[in-house]
Amino acid sequence: MERLQTLLVRKDKLCIPLWKTMSTKCYMAFSALSAGATVITFFLIYWFCGGLLALSFLLISIIGFVYHSEDCLLYYPDLPDHSRIFVPQPSMYGLPYENIFIKSLDGTRVHLFLIKQRGEISKIVPTILFLHGNAGNMGHRLTNIVGFYNELRCNIVMLEYRGYGLSQGSPSERGFYMDASAAMDFILTRSDLNLGRIIVFGRSLGGAVAIDIAARVEYSRKIWCVIVENTFTSIPDMATVLMSSELLKYVPLFLYKNKYMSNWKMEKMQVPILFVSGEEDTLVPPAMMTNLFDAYCGPLKQIVRFRRGSHNTTWNCPGYYRKIRKFLKITAKHRPTAEDLHCVIKIV
Known part of the structure; x- marks a missing residue:
């Protein structure tokens, strides 16, 4: 019963399922995979096409990554803890x-x-x-x-x-x-x-x-x-x-x-x-x-x-x-x- 209450808080307390708070962790994992893929692609381009093209690709990738990460850097809906779970009435x-x-x-x-x-x-x-x-x-x-x-x-x-x-x-x-x-x-x-x-x-x-x-x-x-x-x-x-x-x-x-x-x-x-x-x-x-x-x-x-x-x-x-x-x-x-x-x- 305690575990069930942890995963899903009662509606009369204006709460939502805990899985919805996992979006930030998923985003961080996806970002790590994307960064890894970018580094591998950089070395492949460097090996086959030369340093200038590889450097251009890396620069564009960094700019694109920072651009799409701005929402995560600017907004803090999960602070303090449980802000996405419990809303005071x-x-x-x-x-x-x-x-x-x-x-x-x-x-x-x-x-x-x-x-x-x-x-x-x-x-x-x-x-x-x-x-x-x-x-x-x-x-x-x-x-x-x-x-x-x-x-x-x-x-x-x-x-x-x-x-x-x-x-x-x-x-x-x-x-x-x-x-x-x-x-x-x-x-x-x-x-x-x-x-x-x-x-x-x-x-x-x-x-x-x-x-x-x-x-x-x-x-x-x-x-x-x-x-x-x-x-x-x-x-x-x-x-x-x-x-x-x-x-x-x-x-x-x-x-x-x-x-x-x-x-x-x-x-x-x-x-x-x-x-x-x-x-x-x-x-x-x-x-x-x-x-x-x-x-x-x-x-x-x-x-x-x-x-x-x-x-x-x-x-x-x-x-x-x-x-x-x-x-x-x-x-x-x-x-x-x-x-x-x-x-x-x-x-x-």
Whole structure:
């Protein structure tokens, strides 16, 4: 019985069969075989065709291998352990919720939590589409969601990207965009939600997804406002920072499988936006948030800086929910003042 429970965890705990977590190990084994085959082929070409052709083949093989390995290097759905097996439920935090599975635009089955305010007020208050950061699953963000629920009095739709938690498929930039679009479409079909007050929130990697959907013509007029927290300008920029190499600036863009070019999309956005930046973020340089803020040319933007905010814990800083609540009040104004329009706020 214990062995059976190890291999297949109960559905009421929102779990999936353990074999689905084996994909990373299988990929590593396949990569090792591919590398071995490449080395053998290299020596065969060198023996029969000469060194120059063999070196060209090796270079192309390395580039191709790195390109197709980028998903494995960028996304961490298996961290921490059991993130693909067990997803904490909102009921563990006293939140009412609906557990929902929808089809993404390509048919991939993705997982949602719909957390609504109790009573008729749920039809009036704003609804947040919550796009989480990298690693783990959406259940790991529920402590933050309790704050949104109680402090902002909002409904929340939590999206679990493909390849994360209980969602099917494998992570990819294009896939994440499709998943976010499907989540937006789901919200727009709900007659029990206020469709005039849709907020898109994205943290870190989720911020890039939020910027993409808000920059799209088909959704920009349906989104009330956007909030991004500790997100980056682009993956090429992040690669330069993380690898501490200026040479990466000269790598052609087509060699990046995942790009997330948020800096290019800012000028297209016409949705009010709040940037929440932690100045002690050691993963994404806070300067990237400033660059995104400067690149935005829409009707209303604010940036709030928390001096003691780190990459994953800025939401714990004093004044966090109060500043978001104030931004929402400003957004609700028909004619914000000039001081409201392009405001920089620093919290000490």
